[in-house]
Amino acid sequence: MKRWKRTKSSYFSVLLRCFGAYTLFLVIAAIALLFWALMESSITVTSLSDRDLSEYNDILQAEQYDQFPVRTLLGKTGSIAATDNTGRILYGKFHEDIPPEALACIPLQGQYVYPTVTHWYDEQGRQLTLVASDGYSGIFHQTPVVLDADHKILYGSIPGVDTDVLSDEAYGYLTQTLPQGYYIWKYPFENADGQSRWLILYEQILRNEEYAHLDMIWSRTLLLFLGLYVLVLLAMALWLSRKVCGPLKRLEQGFTELAQQNDPEPIQCRGPREFEQICSAFNQLSAQLAESERQRKALEDNRQKLLADISHDLKTPITVIQGYAKAICDGLIPPEKLPDYLDTIYQKSNRLTGLIDTFHEYSKLEHPQFTLQTKRLDLCEVLREYLASKYNELELGGFVPEIEIPDEAIWCMLDKTAFLRVLENIVSNAIKHNPSGTALFFQLQCRNGQAVLTLADNGVGIPPELADRIFDPFVVGDESRNTRQGSGLGLAISHKIVTAHGGTIQLVQPPQPGYSTQFQVTLPLA
Template sequence: MDTKSRSIKPALAFWALFFGVNLLILALAAGYSAVHTLGWHGISDAFQSDYQNTADFRRTISQWFYSFADPDWQEHYQLSDQNLLYKVTKDGQTVTTNADGLSPDALPEGYNFLLYFDGETVTIQKDGQEIDIYGDGYYRGEDQWNLPGYHNIPVPQSYAGLTITMAVAKEPVAYIADTAALTGDVITDSGLYSTMDYAARLQFPLILFVVVPLAVGAVLLLWSILWHKHKVRADQAIAWFTGKIWLEVKLVLLIPFFLACIAAFFCLVSLYTARYYTIWFYLSVPVALWWAYLYLNDLRYNFGHITANSLCALLARLYRGGELSWPAGQRMMRRSALQFLAAVPFILGCIVVFFLLFGPTMSRLPIFFLLLLLALAGLFLIAAQLWLMSQNRRTAADVDTLLSRIQAAGTGQASAAPLPQDSDLRAAVEGLDQMEVRLKDALSEQMKSEKLKLELITNVSHDLKTPLTSMVSYTELLRQEEDLPDHVRDYILVLYQKTLRLQAMVQDVFDVSKAATGNLPVTIRPLDFAKLLRQTLADLDEDIQASGLVLRSTLPDGPVWIMADGDRLYRVFQNLIGNALKYALDGSRIYLTLSVEGDRAAAVIQNTSREELPYGVDFTERFVRGDQSRTDGGSGLGLSIARTFTEACGGSFSIRTQADLFTASVTFPLTQTRPQPEVSP
């Protein structure tokens, strides 16, 4: 039971809105027409219980008064209608009357209204009570009696000595006059019965077409407002139904819709101009209104997919489905051909219209039909061109997407969303995705292999350190033995030197492997860069002197603060200076410079190589040596260690070669942090 009541509420809310709005339209139209035709006084008269209180009654009595006061009327006319009794005297003599016994002192039976004019002012009595007709003495409109005696309505001189007595029946009846007893032109109708009857007959239509529709329409409209959420469900249901209608049908129905709007406009104009049409013509107003509601409601809920349910869209989907089996290039060629074919109906339409306008059949066909034919052909051409443009624009967007995906694949970024299934470049993107997946898999395998290799080197280096330490210790003990032949001592010395070299090489390999795997421990703290370089030069002074080379250093006098690990950075410059001493040209100079530029400090070592430097070689790669013959005793790890340690400390390392000039640069950002002062115990 509850489910059924819930399901009917949207329908009730919509029908309440429908009938409420229509009834309000009826009430407003009828009310406006009544006001325009009758005026506010006419509408007010319809709801008066006593016809003698109406503006129409005051107007009728005033008109008869001025007629009775007119000498020409007195001479030529008589009123036979007994609903209005009158007597006119001039200087005490009766001029005209339809009731000889009429007196201002008493009313005949059935008469309750008495008007008496004494030549200057008018006195009115109703039901025995005198009515104040003058108020403040000024006449302002139909709400008052239009009679002489106001300050702004002077009494004509011809009214001097004139008295007029008028008696009005309480309930007028229709009279059939006996004109045989009257002389002159006889007027048989005073208009009083018509005044009462018209007011009585007008009341019912006003109630039926204005009051009742206005009240019921307002109640129904309020009901629909209170049930707004149910009315929204009704709108959605209507939108679901209108969404099933083809777009082309909706466009064709716009023609009668516009005609209904034009008819509704003329209906509204007719209310003002008092021109009236048939009831069917006035129905165009609610028809146009609710037709507009259907269109607006459809746009509100179906705007995003308004073209989905249309004959053209169906044909386009069928065409698109067949197009997917063609290569991308063939699709674009066919679209170009279709663009040309789409223009053919328009061109043919222009030719046909030309011959119809200027040919022998011109008089048989209306111009409107010809223009409509041409317009339809033009609309077809525009629609076809727009659809083809959208398809080409979509293909262009797919090309941009494909290019962006290629760039993303090249930079290692995440790929964009996949293209739709019916995209022209879907196959190309899928091929690119497969290639990207294979590249990622290959790169992952390579990185995995590299990691395993580094771990193997680290483990082997670690395993070699213990026996090498024992070998160094035993060779040291052998060197301390006495009574050994000289040639045996020479052998022991060579063995000792080679063991130390092997130990240093294993340590280098171990350090490089740890740094490459991210396991190199570093302690970052504020460091005076210039002081570190001076200390390194001092420690290597013996090697510098023994090399026969000259080392020129240019260091700032003050401290240059950076954030780095002092031990690791010391090893960096130990390797760089040692590398320069080992490979520099005999008798040449080595230059060490520390400079500050902006917020960075750069240490640069330059030397002229003894051997020709090969072109395109990365000297920071592991086991790369300047001596291709490998007879200098180096391991090829010095520069690799320098670069790895520098980057681990947060700096940047670079090498430049120009002919035989070798330049190594180590750069660190400056810091405002200073080391904490040491506290003595």
């Protein structure tokens, strides 16, 4: 009987631990949801001015533009292009060449650099525009430029621009109004050949839809947390109910089994301390039935042995195979071929009877009193006799045997019937799982004081997922390969028989060249 472990917790301590555990769970869940919301927000809200792009110089130098994190840095609709010093597009099939004057007007991207554009009217009513690049703490990174309504430069200068009047395109890039809905930046770099290049970055401007999306993210986060909070409360209530009701239900089940004259398992009460005495009393009552339980197990063992004997006695040969019998009854078989058909029916019935033999034999091998009836036999002669009895079946199935058996006798202590079962199991598997025309290889050698028998074929092979457990009971191959499946005990029986002979059987992995499946059986010489 399993020893009952007393628990020292009171019901109050159970409540305290439950509250602490679920509070911790809620805190962790809140942190996880907050992290998710921040990650989703970071995809929507980007600030390229605050990013240092030098960490991507290796990608740009190798001109691997597809690896540039466009979505992360520029938003869902952002994009990039690469140009040379003349503004010719080298990358970015959706972008057109940028004139040199317009390229010079694109503001440089840099950390904490924010372009500002201010419009006002002078005393004469002319519209003037001030463009400046303000950095952190108000440090100017570019000389301010003042332009009139015709885009003429009235004050300041733009590096790379030789004209006094800007084109509409250049003005649009300078004032960040072209393309609409985007900020545009340029970032200088050199490729692997040392040629100067510009990376043009199109950063989406946060629109009302994005603000609505952010609001939706945080609203959804709050709703998820509230829903999770309610679920946690329900889970805590259910857990507490189970904590209390569980021992009571186990006691009820135990008493019911006792009333039905069954032997229940000892109850391991892990609930509050108040239930310990009740559970202890029940376990003491259950302990009184231990002797009866041992007797029941003894009877169960006898029943298993009886079933094994009955399966042996009930091995009535199946004398009629439906297809051939139907053909004979319908008079479809010529008289001269009737003996062949009857012989085939007999052979097939023996194979079907072998299924019962298999379960019976495995049951015998599992029994502690099982022993082999060994004699000193010539393994070469045993193998020849088996192959001679199997030759017609192999020929009818279209299988080609390749046999290498030495002329000298190889003596081993064998239980002939059991060892023939090993051969039959392996060869039958090869026939079941391989197509007609497969070559079966039988090679017997005497090596290092042992008889080494190789049984192989060049068929479809054994799937790798089955190779490591091929000798386990009830392991069968993939039904998609072959529908003629056995009991899954053949190789397990073979392994037990060979081991009982003092030998070994293994699936050689990988098989030798020319083989798809290779079994190797070794037996001590007599």
